[in-house]
Amino acid sequence: MSRETILNAVIFGGLLAVPLWACIVDEPFTITLATKVAILALAGVGLNIALGLGGLVSLGHAAFFGLGGYAMGILASHAQSYTPLMESPLLIEGTKSMPIIWLMALITSALAALAIGALSLRTSGVYFIMITLAFGQMFYYLSISWPAYGGEDGLSIYVRNGFPGLNTLDPIQFFAICFALLALALWLNARLIRSPFGLALGAARQSPQRVETVGLSPFRLRLAAFVISGAITGLAGALFADLNRFVSPTMFSWQTSGEIMIFVILGGVGRLYGPVAGAALFITLEHVLGGLSEFWHIYLGLLLLLVVLFARGGLIGLIAGREVHHD
Amino acid sequence: MTEAILATHNITKRFGAVTASDGVTMDLRPGEIHAVIGPNGAGKSTLIAQICGGLKPDAGQVEFLGQDVSTLTTRKRARMGLARTFQISALAMENTVLENAVLGALGARGGTLGLIRPVLRDKTLRDMALHALERAGLADHAKTRTSELSHGQRRQLEVAVALTLQPKAFVMDEPMAGMGSEGSARLTGFLDELRAEAPILLVEHDMDAVFALADRLSVLVYGKIIATGTVAEIRANPDVRIAYLGEDA
Ligand SMILES: Nc1ncnc2c1ncn2[C@@H]1O[C@H](COP(=O)(O)OP(=O)(O)OP(=O)(O)O)[C@@H](O)[C@H]1O
Ligand SMILES: [Mg+2]
Numbered sequence: 356m357s358r359e360t361i362l363n364a365v366i367f368g369g370l371l372a373v374p375l376w377a378c379i380v381d382e383p384f385t386i387t388l389a390t391k392v393a394i395l396a397l398a399g400v401g402l403n404i405a406l407g408l409g410g411l412v413s414l415g416h417a418a419f420f421g422l423g424g425y426a427m428g429i430l431a432s433h434a435q436s437y438t439p440l441m442e443s444p445l446l447i448e449g450t451k452s453m454p455i456i457w458l459m460a461l462i463t464s465a466l467a468a469l470a471i472g473a474l475s476l477r478t479s480g481v482y483f484i485m486i487t488l489a490f491g492q493m494f495y496y497l498s499i500s501w502p503a504y505g506g507e508d509g510l511s512i513y514v515r516n517g518f519p520g521l522n523t524l525d526p527i528q529f530f531a532i533c534f535a536l537l538a539l540a541l542w543l544n545a546r547l548i549r550s551p552f553g554l555a556l557g558a559a560r561q562s563p564q565r566v567e568t569v570g571l572s573p574f575r576l577r578l579a580a581f582v583i584s585g586a587i588t589g590l591a592g593a594l595f596a597d598l599n600r601f602v603s604p605t606m607f608s609w610q611t612s613g614e615i616m617i618f619v620i621l622g623g624v625g626r627l628y629g630p631v632a633g634a635a636l637f638i639t640l641e642h643v644l645g646g647l648s649e650f651w652h653i654y655l656g657l658l659l660l661l662v663v664l665f666a667r668g669g670l671i672g673l674i675a676g677r678e679v680h681h682d
Numbered sequence: 683m684t685e686a687i688l689a690t691h692n693i694t695k696r697f698g699a700v701t702a703s704d705g706v707t708m709d710l711r712p713g714e715i716h717a718v719i720g721p722n723g724a725g726k727s728t729l730i731a732q733i734c735g736g737l738k739p740d741a742g743q744v745e746f747l748g749q750d751v752s753t754l755t756t757r758k759r760a761r762m763g764l765a766r767t768f769q770i771s772a773l774a775m776e777n778t779v780l781e782n783a784v785l786g787a788l789g790a791r792g793g794t795l796g797l798i799r800p801v802l803r804d805k806t807l808r809d810m811a812l813h814a815l816e817r818a819g820l821a822d823h824a825k826t827r828t829s830e831l832s833h834g835q836r837r838q839l840e841v842a843v844a845l846t847l848q849p850k851a852f853v854m855d856e857p858m859a860g861m862g863s864e865g866s867a868r869l870t871g872f873l874d875e876l877r878a879e880a881p882i883l884l885v886e887h888d889m890d891a892v893f894a895l896a897d898r899l900s901v902l903v904y905g906k907i908i909a910t911g912t913v914a915e916i917r918a919n920p921d922v923r924i925a926y927l928g929e930d931a
Contacts (some may be wrong), residue, residue: 476886549800551788551807558774558785564736567784569789569847570760576795678776 359675363628367541370396370631371534378527387598388642392635393533394594399618399630400540401587406616407625408553409580410432410560414472414612416486418494419585420469421505421607423460425498428455428510428602435513453518453532456593464589465582472581476574488609495607509603516597518657531632533594537631540587547583556580588615617655621662623669626678632670685710685853686745687881688764693732693742695725702728703739704905710851710881715873717884717892720902726885727769728788729902730855733883734766735759747850760789763850767840767857769885773828779839780824783811786846810846818842819868833860838869852882856893870894901925 370392377385398420405411410678433440433449437636440447450456477488515523523529547553556583559573566573596602605611622633640658644651666673686709695703702725710716716925718726731737733744735756743752748804751759760766773782784801787810802808815821823831831839837857839914844852856875858866873882877897886892892899893913902921909919916922 359886410715546798549802550797551795551799551801551804552778552797553802554781554785555788555795557777558782561774561776562772564768565774565785565843566789567756568734568760568766568768569786569843570757570792571789572757572793661854 357675359626359628359671359678362671362675366631366635367538367630370635374527374530386530388638390526390530390533390598391629392638393490393530393537394591394598395615395618395638396587396631396634397533397537397540397594398591398615399622399634400537400544401584401589401591402615403584403594403619403625403630404544404547405581405584406619408548408560409556409577409584411476411577411581411584412484413487413581413584414484414609414616414617415475415489416585416588417607417609417611418467418471418487418491418613419464419588420592420595420615421494421498421602421604422464423589423594424596424606425504425510425592426460426463426589427456427516427593427596428512429504430459431512431516432504432510451516453512453516453597454524456516456597457536457590458482460589460593461586464592465586467589468582468585469578471585472578476577476581477667482549488612491607491609491612495604495609498604498607502598505603507604509601511598511604512600512639515600529598533598536590536594540590541627541631548627552576552579617659619669620659621669623671624667626668626671626675629669629671636670687744687747688733688853688883690729690733691743691745693729693739693744695728695732695737695739701725701905703732703742705742706902706905706907707742708907708910709899710883711847712881713896715877715882715895716898716900717886718900718902719886719889719892721801724902725905726902727855729904730766730853730883730885733853734764760847761792762881763847763849765838765844765849765852765880767844767852767854769855769859771836771840773836773839773843775827775829777828778824779815779820779826779828779831779842780808780811781829782839783809783815783824783842783846786814786843787811790847808850814842814845815839817845817872819872834862834865837861838865841869841872849880851880852876852884854882855885856887857884858886858888860924866891 374386374389402416405413430449431451434451440449471490475483478486504510517523518532521528555566555571556576559576563573592606618630618633618637621636622629640655644654663668689709690706693703693706706729708745720726732739743750746762746764787807796820815824818841820838820842837860841857858869866888896913898910899913899916900907903925908925909916909922
């Protein structure tokens with residue numbers, strides 16, 4: 356077993372153990388923090404597929420996070436007010452069922468990623484960053500100026516959505532749901548890295564010419580990666596909205612895109628558990644430093660600077676060293 | 683002309699004041715090695731880029747397997763069976779040597795790419811890749827990270843990836859560059875056999891290799907082909923002696 360595998364197991368076990376311990380000693384707030392880590396890590400896992408594997412520096416992932424959030428908000432708000440979303444040509448009603456909400460979050464964010472990717476992947480470098488940022492901002496202003504769903508004030512959901520057989524209001528059970536989805540996404544990501552698609556995508560990041568010369572299309576590979584990436588971040592958005600029982604345009608803001616990217620960079624770009632380590636570190640810092648000083652973001656900025664300058668592999672790279680090659 | 687596998691017709695390419703290709707007409711016939719030689723900056727790599735699709739000619743056509751491919755993308759030409767090796771290695775440096783070769787086999791197989799099953803567990807792809815590595819003399823380095831290869835070994839890997847494509851024609855840009863004399867002698871022997879599988883358009887500075895291998899030779903100077911012929915004809919050509927070979931003599 357490589358050092359990274361052991362480290363990953365420790366992170367995985369740690370994220371599971373902390374809320375379990377908190378449950379025993381009855382510290383629901385700690386469980387909520389761990390749930391937040393799991394959800395934000397999931398958003399980061401999504402971004403890491405585009406950023407780490409595909410080399411696509413997207414500063415617009417808030418668009419997908421927010422779409423997931425609003426998919427949840429819109430469906431649940433219609434369900435709680437007993438008004439259908441649409442009556443003709445076909446009747447669409449709201450729902451409080453998590454699986455259906457997740458499915459809608461996945462579909463909407465995947466479609467948005469397909470459209471945004473198809474347009475922005477024709478550019479690269481700084482242009483790509485700026486275009487994805489612009490798309491994110493477009494959704495932000497759209498959500499602010501759309502009064503039907505709360506506009507600037509956002510949407511509140513009174514009761515958390517349901518999952519068959521579980522009591523989602525119980526913090527540890529909701530944590531279990533989020534953790535299971537994170538584990539699933541990590542599994543998918545691990546498979547993806549070693550799959551034919553992952554090999555081709557990674558090669559397209561390192562040498563697009565090479566990929567073309569063997570008859571594959573870097574554009575299509577990147578677009579597929581962007582869609583998978585956006586869909587996973589969208590799912591995280593739906594969970595995040597459910598955690599807070601609240602959605603607002605903030606989920607679409609560029610700061611949100613920036614934070615998701617910070618998780619990935621702090622933890623280690625392209626490292627499987629990078630987003631998990633990054634999100635855990637971020638939430639811990641926010642909690643600890645945030646209690647000490649209102650300006651904790653300055654310390655975060657300093658840390659980020661140190662990581663970018665001296666620890667290219669982020670926290671994972673610092674502890675586990677350079678990536679070892681499989682097989 | 684019709685029997686040629688690959689041909690260019692009056693290709694012209696300008697970069698500002700530089701005419702990198704000046705009405706280049708040439709062809710590659712079945713079973714042959716057609717070498718292109720010329721001084722630095724003569725336009726050899728530019729010619730290759732236009733043949734393979736990385737650059738669009740300002741004028742003229744590229745013909746491959748009897749079809750005008752001038753407007754096709756690099757990817758489509760590769761799918762038709764045109765395999766290129768780069769002067770400056772274009773490889774996935776973070777991946778292993780085997781993974782680079784598997785990538786070629788993956789492209790050659792076509793179809794959609796799986797998302798779940800590990801690519802290295804695919805025995806067909808793996809065997810294709812290993813076979814190509816073996817032929818290119820890299821079997822012992824299958825598990826080495828590509829960035830750890832020497833320059834010469836990277837050229838060998840370029841050739842190995844081209845082999846995995848089982849192409850109809852090879853286009854090689856200085857495959858011997860950076861190789862020691864032993865390495866280039868071995869590659870020379872290998873290319874000698876390879877021409878029976880698919881013809882090779884060979885850009886090369888290593889004159890020993892060129893004279894040993896070329897069925898025909900074209901001399902490119904300032905974007906223009908000043909002579910084409912057998913090795914003996916080119917050696918005897920006074921223009922070539924002045925313009926190019928003369929530099930060595
Ligand atoms: N993208 C480009 N933009 C501008 N000029 C270019 C470009 N590519 C090549 N050139 C110019 O075109 C000419 C031909 O370059 P090319 O690389 O084809 O030469 P070459 O024969 O392959 O040389 P070498 O033996 O050094 O590899 C040179 O003068 C070069 O500076
Ligand atoms: Mg060149």
